[in-house]
Each structure stands twice: as C-alpha cells, then as structure tokens.
Amino acid sequence: MGKNVKSTKKSNEKYMKIVDAAAKVFREKGYKEATLEDIANEVGMLKGSLYYYIDKKEDLLYSVVERPLNEMTENLNKIISTSDSPTLKLEKALINHINGFEHYQSELFVWISIEWFKSEFGGEIASLGDEIDRMFRKIIIEGIEKKEFRPDLDPKLITFAIFGVFNYMQRWYSPNNGYTFQEISVQFNKFVLQGIMNKVLL
Template identity: 30%
Template sequence: MARAKDRTTDRRNREPEIIAAAIELFHRKGYDGASLQDVADMVGVLKGSLYHYISSKEELLARICVESHRQSSEIMEESLAAADNPLDQLRAFLHATAVWYLTNIERVSIYFNEGKRLTGERLEKVHAQGREFHSFIRSLIDKARTEEQVRPEVDPRVAAQLIVGALNSIPTWYRPDGLYSPEEVAGIYTDMTLASLCNPTPPPARKKAS
C-alpha cells in the first residue's frame, strides 16, 4: 500500500513538469510538430508514463487552454473587487491582463494559435471562453458609457473587439529583452485604450472605498 501511495504522489508531482514541457514544445515546434514522445523526453520519463495524467496530446493542449482561461477568470474577479466604478474596473482588468499576457507569452501564443486545433466539446469550450472574455469587457464599457465615463458614440461591441485584438497581438511583437518591461507596456496599453474611449481623457483611477 505504501508503494502505491508513493507512486501516486510521484505522478502528481510530475504533472506541472509535463504541462511546462508541453507549453515549451507546442510554442517552439507547434502543436502538430511536437509529439508526446518529445514531452516525455523533456520531462525524463517513458512515454507510457504520460498516460497516468492525460489520454492524448489533445487533452494536454486542452489543459493548457483551460488553465490559461482560469487565470483570466481570476483577473476578472479581482478587477471587479478592485474598484467601485466600471471604468476603474476596466482599467484594472486591462492592466492586469496585459501584464499576464506579457509574462506568459508562450501560453498566450498556444491558446490563440493552437487552441483552434482542439475538436468537439474541447473546441466549443475554448470558443465559449472567448465569448466570456469579450462579454466581460463589453459589459464594463457599456456600464461606463451609461455612467457617462465613456463617450456616448462608442459602440461597446466594436470597442471590445478592438481591445481584444490589441491584446492578442502582444505575443507577435513583444520581446522580453526590449526597451520596456511588462509593467511599462501594460501601463501604456491601458492608458491608450482608455484614452480612445473617454473624452477628452480618462479620469485618474479612484481607490475603492474601504
């Protein structure tokens, strides 16, 4: 019994390594170019050992996408708790999301470039996650417009699409060894985004009342 327990514990401890290896390989070689054998070799286990955790390479990709969206969901919740008004909630969300994108470029690239290779319910789940992401941004813009924090002519649906497009393009141009840190780029992105929504410029962030 003790041996079985030890093996279970060891398998559980190797899972983060498997996910990390898959992220690196899927990003570097592409989902189609990487194999489970590549993942096993990088982790240092037999290929058969991977099946203690996953049933297929597609399931491994799905887990990466699910974990990435879970982080986005946490940022949504934290943003709503960070301020009392929708514009500052949007500000908090955009900044935190941009920082996460900039510090997790491999994950982000996989989600948007390789996630479409999922099939069936897994693909539908990724699509549903995308709709949730858009809906959250759109709802905050709509609420901020209702409170006259955003220009009345701004279409929340179009604005949300543009905001998401700018976010999703980050992995294509950002370089960690470039001129700006993730925090600096996130700040610039957030300020420019809010400036495009507000007239003439967005008011300074207000701290949530204690």
C-alpha cells in the same frame, strides 16, 4: 468534468511538470507542430509514457490553458463586481491582462494562438475565452452608459479592438526585444483609455 483527463493523475506533481513542458513546447512550435516526443523529451520521459497521464494530445492543450484562464476570469469577476468607475475597472482589467501574460506567458500565448481552432476544439477552451470577452464587454457597456466612454463606439467591436491591442503581443513579444511588461502595460493602457474615453472628459 475536465474532459477525459484521467482525473486521479491530474493532481499529480509529475503531471504538472508535463503540462509545463507542454506549455513551453506549444508556445515555441505551435500546437500542431509540437510533437508528443518534444514534450516527453522536455520532461525527460518517453512519449509513450505520457499516455499514463493523458488520453490524447488535446488533453494537454486544455490543461495548459485551463488554470491561467480560470485565474484571469476570477480576477476579472472581482474587478467588475466592485463599485469602481468603469474607467478604473477597465484599467484594472487591462493590468490584470498584462499580469496574466507576465505570469503565464507561454500558457496564455498558446491560448491566443489556438483561438483559431475554436471550432475544432469543442466548447471547453472556447468558452473560457468567451467568458473573458463577456466581462470586458460588460465594462465597456457600463462605461458607455455612465458616459465615461464614447457613445459612438460599438461595445462588441471595441472589445475586439482592445483584445487585438493586447493579444497581438503573442506575435511580437519577446523577453529580449527591449520592453518590460510594465512598460507595455503603461503605454497600451494610455492608448486604449484615451481611445475609448468620452471626449468631454479628456
């Protein structure tokens, strides 16, 4: 479980530091462009030393992305299993998404940037993403069934559209471009919700 990562070391405090460094460096340079030396420097050790904690570079990618995705998934799970209206669920899910970005900025932006490599990076990372996908879709479908959301929209496509709105942030978001996560959240939610809402309810 957890790939080939030397599991005893995984809990280690030092390993956490390494993963944090990896997240930062991956975010700044991209996974492929980031070198193990970059990461090692960030932690203050030598690249060779990293191999006490990992088996291969890819391990770090997985570790970076694992926890944030699991947390988001858990939260989403809680959200969809309530008796809230689909509209409220969607709103909560979107807020959860932005909150995720706020807390795990580097980690999740790294995740978004590597969806690219899905085929290349075996199942594990990909399936964490698919899970999130599936849950969003579930909300959409429920909303359509309950006539809260427009019936003329394809749930799969609309899920992609919503992910697009939010995940594209990885491209343009910067702490110094003038928008807080709060503001973005409010605006994007209004946009998405009105876009998906069944006209009769507007």
